[in-house]
Amino acid sequence: MRTCRRALTVLALTLPLAAMGAVPVVDDNSGSAGSSYPPSGYGTAGAYAGGGATAQPSAQGQLFMQLQQMQDEISRLRGIVEVQQNDIQQMKQEALDRYKDLDSRIGAGGAAAPAANNSSSDGAVNAGGNSVAPAAGGASQAPQTSSEPGDPAKEKLYYDAAFDLIKAKDFDKASQAFAAFLRKYPNSQYAGNAQYWLGEVNLAKGDLQGAGQAFAKVSQLYPKHAKVPDSLYKLADVERRLGHTDKVKGILQQVVAQYPGTSAAQLAQRDLQRL
Incomplete structure (x- = not known):
């Protein structure tokens, strides 16, 4: 009777361990579609940055490029305006000098006789x-x-x-x-x-x-x-x-x-x- 109880106790202890040994082990790196990580589509921006042939620039990238082009154009126009302002200032100064010279000659009595x-x-x-x-x-x-x-x-x-x-x-x-x-x-x-x-x-x-x-x-x-x-x-x-x-x-x-x-x-x- 005592022997039967001992046998039942041993059987009860060994069954869970056997069940656990029967559970299959799944390899996370197997590459199966159902357990892939990271999710599909992740890293598209990284592929673009790496020069992927099929990647397209993002909206933010396009906006940055447009802003850069606008800044370059503004710099070019500023240079043209500065040159024109200098030319206009020089012309104004020459005209002013001519008027002053003319005034001085008029004041000398050009029409007196x-x-x-x-x-x-x-x-x-x-x-x-x-x-x-x-x-x-x-x-x-x-x-x-x-x-x-x-x-x-x-x-x-x-x-x-x-x-x-x-x-x-x-x-x-x-x-x-x-x-x-x-x-x-x-x-x-x-x-x-x-x-x-x-x-x-x-x-x-x-x-x-x-x-x-x-x-x-x-x-x-x-x-x-x-x-x-x-x-x-x-x-x-x-x-x-x-x-x-x-x-x-x-x-x-x-x-x-x-x-x-x-x-x-x-x-x-x-x-x-x-x-």
Whole structure:
């Protein structure tokens, strides 16, 4: 009886151990579809970062690329704007300098009376900077015909009206008025001054070609006029602005040599030292 109980006890203890030994062991790394880890689809971004051939950029990646392109374009446009601002500032400064210079010349009494003739005008230059010999009789180079007979009083009224347009800073109308005056009264005692101021007005407008032609004609048509030294000096300034540096030095040297003691000669000497 005691032996039977002992046998039953041993049997009861060994059955659970046998059952546990019969349970199959599952390998987690077997790669079976039902137990794979990590889940399907995980790591797509990593595959894209690793250069997978079939991976597509994410929405965040596309947005980053677009922002980068916009920043590059903004930087390029800022550079263009800065260059344009510098150019505009330089143009404004040059225009301001021309206006100040014009104001100072107006204040010197440009319209008070016709300038006296110079005693000499040998070697006047044309717009190209080449020497031209003055004709005998000085102002006889000016056109000998006009549209109406000379009337000093009427000429002065016409001339003063044109000069008032300069004072009013209406340079377009002033240019037209002086050009019309010279067509109507080419032999007037005011013609030399009108020719000079036509150059000043065109220079103030920024019309360098027109200014150069007007200044050159002062020495060509009125070679003994007192405005010749100033007109030649201004012609040198126009040639410098046009980039014709090879002509500037010759004109300045001519002013110094032929018109010593004038303010134009002093300015020309200063500019020669800076070249």
